Amino acid sequence: xxxxxxNIPSRPAxxxxxxxxxxxxxxxxxxxxNSVLTFMGLAFLVWAIPPIFQWAVLQxxxxxxxKEACTSEGACWVFVSARFQQxxxxxxxxxxxxxxxxxxxxxxxxxxxxxxDKMPRRTWGGVWFLTGFPLTSFILLHGGFxxxxxxxxxxxxxxxxxxxxxxxxxxxxxxxxxxxxxxxxSDMPAVSxxxxxxxxxxxxxxxxxxxxxxxxMLPLFIPGDIELDKLARAMIGISLFEAxxxxxxxxxxxxxxxxxxxxxxxxxxxxxxxxxxxxxxxxVLKISIPGIVNTFVxxxxxxxxxxxxxxxxxxxxxxxxxxxxxxxNISIEAFxxxxxxxxxxxxxxxxxxxxxxxxxxxxxxx
Amino acid sequence: xxxxxxxxEKQSVSLxxxxxxxxxxxxxxxxxxxxxFHVLKDINLTVRKGERIVVCGPSGSGKSTMIRCINRLExxxxxxxxxxxxxxxxxxxxxxxxxxxxxxxxxHFNLFPHLTVLENCTLAPIxxxxxxxxxxxxxxxxxLERVKIPDQANKYPGQLSGGQQQRVAxxxxxxxxxxxxxxxxxxxxxxxxxxxxxxxxMIELAQEGMTMICVxxxxxxxxxxxxxxxxxxxxxxxxxxxxxxxxxxxxxxxxQLFLSQILSH
Ligand SMILES: Nc1ncnc2c1ncn2[C@@H]1O[C@H](COP(=O)(O)OP(=O)(O)OP(=O)(O)O)[C@@H](O)[C@H]1O
Ligand SMILES: [Mg+2]
Numbered sequence: 001x002x003x004x005x006x007n008i009p010s011r012p013a014x015x016x017x018x019x020x021x022x023x024x025x026x027x028x029x030x031x032x033x034n035s036v037l038t039f040m041g042l043a044f045l046v047w048a049i050p051p052i053f054q055w056a057v058l059q060x061x062x063x064x065x066x067k068e069a070c071t072s073e074g075a076c077w078v079f080v081s082a083r084f085q086q087x088x089x090x091x092x093x094x095x096x097x098x099x100x101x102x103x104x105x106x107x108x109x110x111x112x113x114x115x116x117d118k119m120p121r122r123t124w125g126g127v128w129f130l131t132g133f134p135l136t137s138f139i140l141l142h143g144g145f146x147x148x149x150x151x152x153x154x155x156x157x158x159x160x161x162x163x164x165x166x167x168x169x170x171x172x173x174x175x176x177x178x179x180x181x182x183x184x185x186s187d188m189p190a191v192s193x194x195x196x197x198x199x200x201x202x203x204x205x206x207x208x209x210x211x212x213x214x215x216x217m218l219p220l221f222i223p224g225d226i227e228l229d230k231l232a233r234a235m236i237g238i239s240l241f242e243a244x245x246x247x248x249x250x251x252x253x254x255x256x257x258x259x260x261x262x263x264x265x266x267x268x269x270x271x272x273x274x275x276x277x278x279x280x281x282x283x284v285l286k287i288s289i290p291g292i293v294n295t296f297v298x299x300x301x302x303x304x305x306x307x308x309x310x311x312x313x314x315x316x317x318x319x320x321x322x323x324x325x326x327x328x329n330i331s332i333e334a335f336x337x338x339x340x341x342x343x344x345x346x347x348x349x350x351x352x353x354x355x356x357x358x359x360x361x362x363x364x365x366x
Numbered sequence: 367x368x369x370x371x372x373x374x375e376k377q378s379v380s381l382x383x384x385x386x387x388x389x390x391x392x393x394x395x396x397x398x399x400x401x402x403f404h405v406l407k408d409i410n411l412t413v414r415k416g417e418r419i420v421v422c423g424p425s426g427s428g429k430s431t432m433i434r435c436i437n438r439l440e441x442x443x444x445x446x447x448x449x450x451x452x453x454x455x456x457x458x459x460x461x462x463x464x465x466x467x468x469x470x471x472x473x474h475f476n477l478f479p480h481l482t483v484l485e486n487c488t489l490a491p492i493x494x495x496x497x498x499x500x501x502x503x504x505x506x507x508x509x510l511e512r513v514k515i516p517d518q519a520n521k522y523p524g525q526l527s528g529g530q531q532q533r534v535a536x537x538x539x540x541x542x543x544x545x546x547x548x549x550x551x552x553x554x555x556x557x558x559x560x561x562x563x564x565x566x567x568m569i570e571l572a573q574e575g576m577t578m579i580c581v582x583x584x585x586x587x588x589x590x591x592x593x594x595x596x597x598x599x600x601x602x603x604x605x606x607x608x609x610x611x612x613x614x615x616x617x618x619x620x621x622q623l624f625l626s627q628i629l630s631h
Binding site for chain 2: 269271279282360
């Protein structure tokens with residue numbers, strides 16, 4: 001028989017498992033194989049980083065107005081600053097640029113308001129984001145009202161167009177996607193088959209085809225004098241395509257929900273829509289965050305396909321710049337820079353989603 | 367024999383408890399199939415206001431299915447189910463009306479993990495009963511005190527033990543001020559040391575006169591609170607009796623076999 005009535009005092013964990021040394025040991029040198037990989041990784045970084053840094057920063061030219069300013073070996077970032085206006089605004093008239101700037105400012109403010117959980121009255125932020133913000137932005141950017149000069153959408157371009165297309169796509173696609181996903185799982189055969197067919201058709205066609213059809217074929221079907229703006233057609237195409245993708249992400253989330261959650265909601269007397277809104281969707285959206293953000297990131301990049309219907313987004317503006325005879329051999333800088341801008345936005349979305357997932361984590365499921 | 371059983375049962379009811387004479391739930395000739403599989407066969411059951419019924423029987427005998435028909439989590443194909451004077455039909459209004467009056471506690475609690483304990487309790491009163499938030503919070507705190515966990519009100523279900531979660535689930539149902547409570551094996555997902563805390567809450571509820579139908583294999587609980595014990599097998603009600611005669615002198619062979627199996631371990 002063993003009786004132990006002494007209290008053993010707590011002591012700190014062994015030094016080799018604590019602090020930086022402990023972290024290194026555990027994460028980088030835990031096994032011989034792991035150590036080899038660590039050294040190979042280090043060697044790669046040592047080999048790759050200095051030349052890139054040298055090209056992009058140390059030997060690069062930043063100041064000037066034309067190609068002649070680029071005299072050193074490295075990157076010619078002068079191109080970016082010389083093209084900055086097109087890159088931001090496309091072919092928006094010089095005198096009206098302030099309108100786009102207000103749009104950028106409002107967008108930043110509203111996004112911070114809605115997305116940052118320390119802001120007050122975020123519900124109102126959300127309402128404004130979905131109503132006032134699109135309306136005021138349309139009036140501002142398109143004009144034709146309140147004495148604002150009309151700026152046709154074919155003059156929109158660059159980062160502004162990319163952002164407009166992605167924002168509209170996301171905002172329209174999410175609710176339609178949710179409805180499609182619910183519809184696909186509906187008990188009513190008419191609803192579920194309609195949603196299934198819709199999803200499968202839109203999802204199965206490349207976006208480039210959809211854009212092309214929206215631009216070339218849609219006008220053939222629409223009777224005579226009604227003329228739908230090319231950008232509007234692209235937005236509809238992108239939004240519905242995106243909605244079909246989102247619907248499948250949401251459907252996955254719906255399937256992952258334990259049956260008990262639906263039953264508890266029903267048993268308490270909640271109606272179908274109450275149950276969906278209060279119980280099911282909050283949980284489904286939470287587990288679907290990675291999938292939804294993945295789809296949004298994809299959409300953000302895919303907006304550059306509008307190039308084929310003659311809209312000049314960020315990438316298209318850059319490509320146009322490359323063909324400029326005054327700027328020979330500039331394609332590397334153009335693509336690196338464009339790539340970096342796309343990456344920065346996508347990475348931002350990804351980091352935000354990670355933070356959101358962490359915030360919404362309320363412990364394991366019941 | 368049935369008359370005899372009923373006679374005895376009436377005696378024990380009047381002696382032990384004071385169940386009313388109003389009918390709360392009535393199932394008449396209820397039949398249900400899953401595809402070709404006949405799960406419920408000719409179920410007849412009347413539950414009076416204030417009565418406490420314990421349902422037991424082997425796995426797959428249709429116990430859950432039967433009580434889930436009462437609040438239309440499952441649909442029956444034949445027969446009539448009346449709850450508190452309302453007959454269940456396919457009409458959604460009708461179903462939602464019945465669900466307001468019928469609380470249900472599940473084996474796996476089914477709390478809403480994205481809401482706090484308090485929000486779990488106030489959700490249905492706010493959205494279904496349309497009560498002001500403030501008032502629902504007071505009611506919720508009252509019931510959380512009754513189940514002895516008022517201090518957990520602002521935690522999430524995932525941070526509670528199983529026994530605590532099940533007590534929250536009971537409080538959540540009570541917040542709707544139901545006429546009847548249905549329990550589907552409320553303690554079988556719990557560790558032994560937590561079973562008692564949940565059963566204590568249920569016993570208290572019974573003493574206050576709540577009408578209850580309880581699927582459980584806790585025979586001690588059945589003896590203490592039940593007016594009648596029902597034994598089901600193969601989708602049928604095989605035997606129905608007051609707890610004393612049910613446990614001491616089961617009539618049917620199947621009941622005897624079942625009781626010997628569950629009481630032997
Ligand atoms: N959705 C369903 N589809 C088909 N068969 C089902 C379905 N739900 C239950 N069953 C079957 O119906 C029968 C009765 O199930 P039920 O859940 O009512 O049994 P139970 O008495 O509650 O058993 P347990 O003690 O295991 O909970 C079982 O044989 C089960 O396999
Ligand atoms: Mg069961």
